Amino acid sequence: MFRLQSFVVLFLWFPLALITASPVQERADHFLALANAGYQALYRVNSEAQWAAVTDVTPEHDAAAEATGKAYAAFNGNPAIINEARELLTREKELSELTVRQLKQLLLNAAEGPMTNPDLVAKRVTAETKQASIMNGFEFKLNGQKITANQIDDKLEKSPDLSERKAVWEASKEIGPALKQNLITLRDLRNGVAKxxxxxxxxxxxxxxxGMTTDEMLKMLEDWMTTLRPLYLQLHTWAKYKLAEKFHQPVPKKIPAHWISNRWAQEWPGLVEAANIDKYFEGRKPEWTVKTAEQFYTGLGFPPLPGSFWQKSDLYPVPPNEKRKKNTHASCWHIDLEHDIRSLQSIEPNARWFFTAHHELGHGHYFMAYTRPEVPYVLRLGAAPGFHE
Structure with missing residues (x-):
């Protein structure tokens, strides 16, 4: 009987011994619990300040964004975090995959503002804030008169007048000279923190x-270019002829940028006859556009966005009688890495914003998918920086 009892005790203990965390895993667990808690708290504070800076551009909001940016960098780039993460990764084989991923992400976060050189980091945060402020509050002008980003896009989409199109396209690029000088400064500071x-x-x-080296990334891109080049050359040639026909011009060797209806040439719309869905937006309010985008995702079975999304987002253009300035580029934000999800847009009732609203709300639903207990705060992001796009 004694031998049987001993066997039962040994049998019950043996699986527990297998799953008991090793000392190095326990050490990592304690470290990551503290790191995740601090990261989430400062991420939220910094996001709130950055949100205020992009939705209401003022010196006060810029100053707050700079201050929280420095605090955020001071935590992420703390030498104690860097050293402990590196030390634990020397025993990577004794750690769980989830632990290793968190440690590597902490080091990537630290590299954006390593406090091994606090003066360099402070200069970078200041320069980043300055650059963002210039961009957030920039006013486009056409022939000396203010023109909004939406008006620029409308004219490039609809105007048949090449002279007007060129003037509008050039107006959309006037932000470049305003950003150039500080961008050169930022280039050096960004390279500095990386080094x-x-x-x-x-x-x-x-x-x-x-998860790649520079050589691996460049090789992958070069392979893509090699594969796609024959198709691209055919499409480019076809597009040149279609655009020349559209604007009654000789076929150019290179496509003039202002011939394309997208100011970044991300898309080349209007080259073929297609369904005109703009008529379906006539008489609609901007709210209908974004609510329809939400219905797309709930129709697929996704849960609705949090109620706070509709209360805290900035979804529509600044009214003409308001002096407030805001960033005009659409984006979606996971403010607290929990349920505070917001979107910045300037929605008008047309097909362009209909597509954009669907895109931005897609980010929000990704954020909701990451917001679950088994996903640590430092990993509540896309599988790669380009994943969401």
Missing amino acids: EMEYPDYFSLEVAAY
């Missing part, structure tokens, strides 16, 4: 977020 964490340059740091 602090032993990356040769900032591009290498950005590529590391994909």
Whole structure:
């Protein structure tokens, strides 16, 4: 009987022994619990300040964004976090996959503002804030008169007058000279913080977020270009002829940028006859556009966005009689890495914003999918920086 009891005790204990965390795993668990809690708290504070800075551009909001940006960097780039993460990763084989992913993400976060060189980090945050402020509050002008980003897009989409199109396109690019000088400063500061964490340059740091080296990324892109080049050349040639026909011009060797109806040439719309859905937006309010986008996702079985999304988002253009300035580029924000999800847009009732609203709300539903207990705060992001797009 004694031998049987001993066997039962041994049998029951043996599986527990297998699943008991090793000392290094326990050490990592304690460290990551603290790191995740601090990260989420400062992420929220910084996001709130950045949100205020993009939705209401003022010196006060810029100053707050800079202050929280420095606090956020001070936490992420703390040498204690860097050293502990590196030390734990020397025993990677003794750690769970989830633990390893968190440790590597902490080091990527740290590389954006390593406090091994606090003066460099402070200068970078200041320069980033300045650059964002210029962009957030920039006023486009056409022939000396203010023109909104929506008006620019409308004219490039509809105007048949090449002279007007060129003037509008050039107006859309006037932000470039305003950003150029500080961008050069930022280039050096970004490269500097990357080198602090032993990356040769900032591009290498950005590529590391994909789990790749610079050589691997460039080879992948070169392979894509080689594969796509024959098709692209055919499409480019066809597009040149269609656009020349549309504007009654000789076929150019290169397509003039203002011939394309998208100011970034992200898309080349209007080259073929297609369904005109703009008529379905006539008489509609902007609210209908974004609510329809939400219905698309709930129709697929996704849960609705939190009620706070509709209360806290900034979805529509600033009224003409208001002096408030806001960033005009659509985006979606996971403010607290929990349920505070917001979107910044300037929705008008047309097909262009209909598509954009669907895109931005898609980000929101990704954020909701990440908001679950088994996903640590530092990993509540896309599988790679380009994943959501």
